[in-house]
Amino acid sequence: MKMYLSVAKLRFVTNLQYRTAAFAGIVTQLFFGFIFIMVYVAFYSRSSAAPPMSLQEVVTYIWLQQMFLGLIALYFRDPDIFELITGGNIAYELCRPCGIYGFWFTKVLATRVSGVVLRCFPVLLIVLLLPEPYGMSLPPGIGAFLLFLLSLFLGLLMVCAISLLIYISIFWTMSPAGSILMVAAAGEFLAGMILPIPLMPGWMQQLANLLPFRWTVDFPFRVYTGNIPVEEALMGNLVQLFWLALLIGLGLLLISRALRRVVVQGG
């Protein structure tokens, strides 16, 4: 355990070095947030039937998405791990005195968290103070807020487990780019990154409900806005735990398979 903590800490400190990049990220996220909100405002302005999500909820959803982009985006990848597998340095990795899955998991987790920590608070401060309709609202109650934190955390662990599955697939494909692009595009859509799940047509929502992706983004954010009430959210946490166990189990199984037949490429 101590070992994993120091891996995490090291990764964290390294990433905190890039402060200019973080500032650039903040500007970018604010800009994109504004553009998306303006589009939704335009759509909502002439809507006759009441949509399943209020504009205020959608705006809050978008800001959460921009703030926590680094935690949830599937297309973020760790180039180091690719290098390790395709470059042959995986051999060193196998010499370490700890499980490779846990080691990578910690690494991915720490990278994502450190990327977000610097960015989310300044953005949060700004978007809470923005005037109508651009401002982000507070959660309906302390219960919803705490459950949001819990479900965001579980969602984050799920994203890490999914990322690791993608990394492990490189053992077989050797070329990361194409397959990742496809998983990322489909996964992000089904997670609610392009539009919130309740705004999708019925059949698409059913599809999204069958897959793990929506539990990483759509679920925590709707718990925050109050679109999903507290009792339902508790049930949702159980579903998240179920998926998490499944994804990690699959990852462990596949990596042990992959390592048994690993060919270290060159020296």
Add this chain to the structure above:
Amino acid sequence: MLLYFKYLSILFRSQMQYRTSFWLLTFGQLLLPFAVFAGLYFLFSRFGELQGWSFFEAALCFGVIHMAFSLSECFVRGFDMFSSLVVSGEFDRLLVRPRSTVVQVLGSKFEFTRFGRLVQSAAVLGWALRNLPIAWTPLKALTLLMMVAGGILIFSGIFILNATLCFWTVQGLEVGNVLTDGGREMAQYPLNIYHKRVTLFFTFIIPFGCVSYLPLLFLLGRAEGHGLLYALLPLTSILFLLPCLAVWQIGVRHYRSTGS
């Protein structure tokens, strides 16, 4: 120009060596904008209209901008990847050759896999055009061509501007995405749905409005005034590109090697 096409053919042959990877990437590239387009479609099917714009009208706007973006991403990719040239010191080599730096950087990298994006935008454009009751005249056809061409010039200008930043910062900055990806994301909807100030900025500073929104009005028969004016409006993108090239020249003169 001849040199540029020579670069292209070399790069194309080298990328075709990895055929499976090439097709997978191309297909993946198709999926990303497809997801965005699906989002737009779903929003229209829920809300019906967008401040008076119908789905196919918005799809036309989307198709034009994405086509311009994917073409410029294909052909001007060298500038997008420019920071790696500076970091590795490769740019020094380009400087000693007796050719313009612009052409050499353009030819240094060429992403044929972006064709996936191109195919997707062409499909959207075709679908929208089939379903819109546009009374076609030669002038309108010209306008459509000019819209795409103007869009390419604007995106190229932004790519060059971003690359120029590398002379000072060495590393590419994420802020550049605001103008490339952000500009695309924004211009894929008719501009008048945005806040007034945003519309003005993207009409007079970065003339997206001149290549998408205003000619679109003419195509759809919503504009007043002479059609030729609208057909030539995308030419304003040249006014944007020229200062970008000038800034690039200043950057090249300012360049100091990283020494690696």
